[in-house]
Amino acid sequence: MGRGRDETFDLLRRAGLEIAGAWRTEEVPPPSLAFRRVIGFETEPTATVRTDRPDLVDAVNREWHRLATDAGVLDGDGVFLIGVAGTCSCGTPGTWTRVRLTADWDLAGVLGERPGQPEFVTLSLDGDALVAATVEEYDVWLVAEDRIKERQEAAARAAARETPQERAAAWASLLEGPGPTQKLLDAWALGLSRNSVTPDELRVRLLHRSHYAMYSPMPTAVVDAVLADPDWKRRQFAAECQPNINPDQWARLILGERDERRRWILVMLAAERWAELTQDTYQKLATDPSARVRAETARLKGLAPSLARDLAADPDGEVRAAVCEPAWPHLDAPAREALLTDPHDTVRARALLLHHQLHPMPRSVYEAQNLKTDVLQRCRLARELAAHLARHGEPAERRSLANNPRLDPDLVELLAADPDAEVRYAVSIRADLTEEQRARIPIDFAPHARAHTLAWVKELHHDDDAMRRLAASSHPLVRRSVARARHLPPDVVARLARDEDRIVQLFLAESCDDAPADMLMAVWQWWDGSLTFPDRPRGHPNFPRHDLLRHADDPNPRMRRLAPDDPESTPELVARLSRDPSAEVRYRAATDPRLPAECVVLLLEDPHDHIRGAAARHPGLPVRVLVRLLRDTGTAEDAAQNPGLPVEAVRRMTERMSGPGGSVVRE
Numbered sequence: 001m002g003r004g005r006d007e008t009f010d011l012l013r014r015a016g017l018e019i020a021g022a023w024r025t026e027e028v029p030p031p032s033l034a035f036r037r038v039i040g041f042e043t044e045p046t047a048t049v050r051t052d053r054p055d056l057v058d059a060v061n062r063e064w065h066r067l068a069t070d071a072g073v074l075d076g077d078g079v080f081l082i083g084v085a086g087t088c089s090c091g092t093p094g095t096w097t098r099v100r101l102t103a104d105w106d107l108a109g110v111l112g113e114r115p116g117q118p119e120f121v122t123l124s125l126d127g128d129a130l131v132a133a134t135v136e137e138y139d140v141w142l143v144a145e146d147r148i149k150e151r152q153e154a155a156a157r158a159a160a161r162e163t164p165q166e167r168a169a170a171w172a173s174l175l176e177g178p179g180p181t182q183k184l185l186d187a188w189a190l191g192l193s194r195n196s197v198t199p200d201e202l203r204v205r206l207l208h209r210s211h212y213a214m215y216s217p218m219p220t221a222v223v224d225a226v227l228a229d230p231d232w233k234r235r236q237f238a239a240e241c242q243p244n245i246n247p248d249q250w251a252r253l254i255l256g257e258r259d260e261r262r263r264w265i266l267v268m269l270a271a272e273r274w275a276e277l278t279q280d281t282y283q284k285l286a287t288d289p290s291a292r293v294r295a296e297t298a299r300l301k302g303l304a305p306s307l308a309r310d311l312a313a314d315p316d317g318e319v320r321a322a323v324c325e326p327a328w329p330h331l332d333a334p335a336r337e338a339l340l341t342d343p344h345d346t347v348r349a350r351a352l353l354l355h356h357q358l359h360p361m362p363r364s365v366y367e368a369q370n371l372k373t374d375v376l377q378r379c380r381l382a383r384e385l386a387a388h389l390a391r392h393g394e395p396a397e398r399r400s401l402a403n404n405p406r407l408d409p410d411l412v413e414l415l416a417a418d419p420d421a422e423v424r425y426a427v428s429i430r431a432d433l434t435e436e437q438r439a440r441i442p443i444d445f446a447p448h449a450r451a452h453t454l455a456w457v458k459e460l461h462h463d464d465d466a467m468r469r470l471a472a473s474s475h476p477l478v479r480r481s482v483a484r485a486r487h488l489p490p491d492v493v494a495r496l497a498r499d500e501d502r503i504v505q506l507f508l509a510e511s512c513d514d515a516p517a518d519m520l521m522a523v524w525q526w527w528d529g530s531l532t533f534p535d536r537p538r539g540h541p542n543f544p545r546h547d548l549l550r551h552a553d554d555p556n557p558r559m560r561r562l563a564p565d566d567p568e569s570t571p572e573l574v575a576r577l578s579r580d581p582s583a584e585v586r587y588r589a590a591t592d593p594r595l596p597a598e599c600v601v602l603l604l605e606d607p608h609d610h611i612r613g614a615a616a617r618h619p620g621l622p623v624r625v626l627v628r629l630l631r632d633t634g635t636a637e638d639a640a641q642n643p644g645l646p647v648e649a650v651r652r653m654t655e656r657m658s659g660p661g662g663s664v665v666r667e
Contacts (some may be wrong), residue, residue: 005095011084012097016105016118020079020098027581028127029605031083031093032634035121038132045141046131052138056116060108060140064122064131067144071129073122074101074590084111085119085199093121100170108133108140116140152602159622167623171649174627180656183633185209186549188653191640197647202654207234217244227253232262239269251281260290283305291316298323305330317344321527324350356380363388377403386411395420402426416441429477431456439474447476451503457481464489476501483507488514502526525558528584538562549573557582564592575599583608590614597622604629613638620644 003275009019028034037043046067049059067073073080078100083093101279103272111133112118118140121132129146145151180188189209192198194216198206204222206213207229214237218226221564226238227249239245239253250270254277257263270277277285277300285297286307295318297303298311299356301448308327312335314320324339324347339351352369356379363385376389377400377645386404390411391395401407402415402423411434415428415435422445427433428441431454450517457478460466482488483496483504496508497519508515509523510533520537529536537543548566551559554575561584571594576600578589583606589595590603590611595618603615604625615621616638627640630653640653 005097006514008084008094008097011110012082012099013108015107016102017082017099017107019104020077020100023095023097026081026096026098026125026127027607028081028096028123028125030607031081031096031121031123034083034123034130035085035132037091037130037145037148038121038134038141041323043142043143045136045139046144047142048139049142050139051116056140057109060116060118060133060142061106063142064107064133067131071124071131071144071146071151073124073129073131079125079445080126081123081125083121083123098125098555104318114186119626152605154596156601159625161626162597162622162627165207170623170627171646174630175652175656180421180631181633184631185657186635187633187636188630188640189213191637192645192650192653195641195643195645195650197643198650198654199222199647202650205654205657206317207371211237214238214614218242220246220249221243223249232259236262236265236269237507238265245275247276247278247281250275251278255281255284263288264290264293264296267293267300271296276302279304288532291319292317295322297558298326309335312339317342317347320344321346321350322634325354328354330359353379354560361385373400375399376400378406380406383408390414395423402430405431422528426477429454435469435473438478445476447501447503451477451507453484454478454481458484461485464492467492471495476504479504480507484511486511486513488512490514509540513541515542517544520544524562526555528558540564552577557585560585564588564594570594578603583611587611587614590618593619595620601625617641617643635637 012019047063049056049063053059068080079098080100081096082099083096085093086408097177107120108118109115111591112135117135119135121130123130128148129144130148130252131142131144134141134143186209189206190212193203193206193210193213200219200222203218204225207226208231214226223238223242223244226242227235227245228236235253245253254263254266254270257266272659282297282300282303285293285300286303288297291314291511294311294314294316298308298319299322303326305327308323309330311319311323312327312331314323318634320339320342321344328336328351336351336355339347340355342348342351349369352365353375356365358380358661360382361375362381362382366381366385373394373396376397381401381404386407389401391414393401398415398418398420399422401411402418403426407415412427412430412432415423418424424441425443425445428438429442454477457470458481460470461484467482467488468484468491470478471488472495473482475477479496479499479501480503483493483499484507488496493508493512493514493516496504497516499505502523505519505523506527509527510530515537520540523537524543529540536574540549540584546566548562549568552563554560557580560577560580560582563569564577573597574589574592574594578583578595579602580586580589586603586606587608587610590601590606591614597620600615600618600621604612606612606615612635616626616635619627619642621642621644623644626639626642626644629635
């Protein structure tokens with residue numbers, strides 16, 4: 001069981017070690033990889049201490065100190081790195097900690113299952129020398145190794161030299177020996193489900209182990225098979241996540257479900273995903289025996305007005321409440337009046353708000369109905385009510401009122417001077433203000449707060465004159481909303497590209513296809529993509545693609561990352577950047593298909609998880625190394641995503657997941 005950082009620090013302090021600096025990711029191979037150099041079957045100890053010695057703890061401590069001093073593990077200030085077995089969930093050392101010895105240090109007595117049974121590894125700060133302690137049957141082994149980087153380079157060169165016969169033998173050995181454990185099979189499934197080489201007919205066999213498989217669009221035949229699966233949870237998961245479900249498949253899935261609760265869940269999922277169904281399906285669901293199924297049907301995209309009208313007269317009040325809003329525009333006066341006087345409280349409340357979308361709400365209704373403040377921005381309000389609230393309402397009421405698009409100009413002006421900053425801000429982003437009026441409103445603007453695109457600005461994105469006017473707005477959120485337009489006039493682009501608010505430039509880089517190259521390059525220096533726009537600004541069509549080699553030695557690592565994108569860049573440059581001191585530059589090299597195999601192997605021992613993962617997924621990885629990674633639960637998921645996997649290997653791996661007939665070692 002892995003230990004938390006505080007628990008690890010406490011353990012090290014009990015061993016007489018002083019923590020020498022804040023925790024960090026050290027720029028050396030992680031302790032788990034260093035420890036593997038010690039416990040490998042070919043490892044020979046540098047020194048041994050018999051476990052039956054009466055002075056075992058002192059003897060091990062003396063031997064460790066002698067070897068650590070000789071190998072150069074301790075730097076001039078006595079600082080070194082230590083990793084303790086058991087601090088990772090897999091039982092190996094989890095992270096390095098910088099420490100130095102105190103006067104009463106005792107590694108062998110504390111860092112193990114019991115005194116004299118030590119399991120730890122120590123490393124020099126540059127990662128080039130280690131001394132580790134581990135327990136064998138009758139001895140404590142101490143293993144010292146120096147010139148580690150030189151040895152890593154030699155091992156990588158040897159791994160990269162691979163004959164066709166060795167590659168074939170490696171693939172043949174993948175499933176030899178003891179069968180894969182359940183944990184290893186799960187890791188394979190997660191990786192193979194995201195591997196582009198996995199055939200479609202095999203993906204469906206991964207679904208019971210991999211949640212990733214369902215998120216990618218699958219062929220119609222595969223979707224058919226999943227939606228017909230006897231396992232309800234798998235059908236439900238497909239309805240939640242599979243993007244490629246067509247209307248006919250939705251119809252078979254929902255209408256074929258006999259269980260009322262499950263049918264309700266499926267209709268709810270279809271409504272949440274804005275799925276379009278067949279007209280026959282809408283008709284059948286609108287008359288479903290289950291009231292909650294009919295209520296969810298009211299939320300479906302594409303529901304015909306005639307069906308909405310029918311549901312507005314449904315005998316169940318929850319159904320009438322659900323359909324009230326979508327049906328309202330299609331109802332005649334008697335039908336609306338029926339909802340306004342409905343015996344069901346929720347139906348009456350919703351109908352009342354819809355009624356007051358067109359008919360002013362008097363103060364008496366607002367006060368009598370105990371309505372929530374959000375109605376003040378959604379409904380048409382009587383002048384008396386609006387004026388009273390603008391002057392005497394609670395801050396929440398005034399904030400809601402300030403968002404009402406139908407508010408009279410004098411009340412807008414009154415709220416623009418409101419003592420509440422949030423009220424003034426709500427007024428400042430109204431669509432009916434002139435830019436002169438907007439500029440006069442004192443607001444508190446948080447530059448780093450999450451910014452949304454103003455809907456009224458978005459509606460004007462195709463109006464060039466409006467974009468010119470709004471691009472000059474004093475309000476940053478208005479300018480940011482303009483920058484979200486797909487296309488803008490050249491003069492507007494030029495203005496926004498120079499905007500003092502760098503979020504305006506960022507939004508222009510993310511959304512506008514007309515963003516200029518120089519601004520995109522400037523944004524790149526401080527932003528490299530988000531979850532919403534993962535490829536911007538670097539993936540923008542106007543991003544510079546040439547003359548990037550000049551950045552290969554730029555002091556800014558973000559700029560060095562660009563050098564391999566130049567059409568004239570070479571594998572030699574990519575290889576050099578794979579040894580860059582910056583992790584983001586090394587990661588860029590690790591994702592380049594031109595990276596030589598020797599360099600890919602070296603990156604498997606990078607300090608950073610995401611770089612080691614990218615190396616495991618690299619198509620140039622030697623087969624012998626890839627097979628080793630596939631048989632290790634710690635690396636198998638990334639390795640199973642490697643596009644260098646032959647389809648036959650994918651097939652054989654998948655066959656091992658076939659359930660009771662598969663050869664599986666239980667953990």
